[in-house]
């Protein structure tokens with residue numbers, strides 16, 4: 327569908343007013359290269375976020391508890407078959423130490439993220455949840471530990487975790503199978519997302535943008551899925567190749583969705599558009615300006631916020647292990663991306679007229 331300039335601007339208004347578009351209309355927005363239309367999309371999303379949250383950005387302290395993973399996702403630097411990184415698992419006291427440090431810095435949400443450990447880790451994770459929620463009753467605890475059993479999700483919830491991040495990565499089963507080994511299935515990922523809702527988590531899902539083999543049609547499918555699933559949080563980050571994966575050289579190939587752009591430009595453009603689209607579709611949702619966005623561009627945080635994001639997740643992990651949590655090459659983990667760099671982050675936010683808030687930032691429907 328080729329729309330002219332006024333028609334494209336009408337699409338932005340329609341998304342703003344009705345909170346949904348037809349599949350072909352999402353497609354037109356994603357493919358649109360007109361700067362003024364794109365700016366009006368970001369502006370509408372930004373205004374929606376400001377109306378709901380003010381110029382406040384929530385901060386979440388990210389503790390990367392382990393890079394040990396039983397999975398072998400083709401795109402991920404901590405995949406099981408990567409023998410080039412030292413593996414670590416933080417001791418329970420180390421994780422608690424990160425949280426104490428974070429608490430004194432002003433964090434009121436902790437996110438425990440890690441590779442997918444085997445079920446034998448359930449007891450340890452459950453204990454951690456109890457200790458953290460016991461010691462910091464005024465904080466929210468988020469987990470991002472992959473696909474687990476129904477029993478595990480139930481136990482962690484009862485032990486005090488109230489939010490869970492699990493990106494679906496792509497809603498197209500064919501595309502999913504091109505990014506994951508045979509033993510993983512989209513079906514199970516969606517089952518896990520269902521369980522998270524069943525046990526009362528605030529749930530986050532999302533995708534990598536510009537991942538190998540991704541088509542514009544795939545992304546439209548992801549938008550429609552997320553609209554139906556109604557997550558409280560939406561994680562969107564550009565795909566960035568990792569040197570120890572089969573996709574190491576992916577950025578050398580021509581970009582496919584927005585021909586004429588580099589992969590980096592394409593992923594940035596589409597990620598920012600998606601942040602805006604989701605802000606307009608789900609105005610109350612919590613959408614981070616992700617580390618991957620900040621890795622791709624030094625002003626990624628600012629760009630994400632000006633497109634409608636309202637969360638930043640600085641790294642609270644012990645500095646000694648940060649280099650080993652290498653999901654993709656050159657992953658940012660210092661400066662404004664790190665808990666000890668909050669002053670730098672404050673300056674970044676200040677430069678665009680925003681400030682960080684100590685509020686735990688629970689999802690509330692308006």
Ligand code: 5AD
Nearest residue numbers: 401402493534564565566618653654
């Ligand atoms: N580029 C960008 N994001 C990645 N992730 C994993 N590998 C990469 C990569 N190479 C993302 C996945 C996962 C999240 C924890 O990190 O989307 O869900």
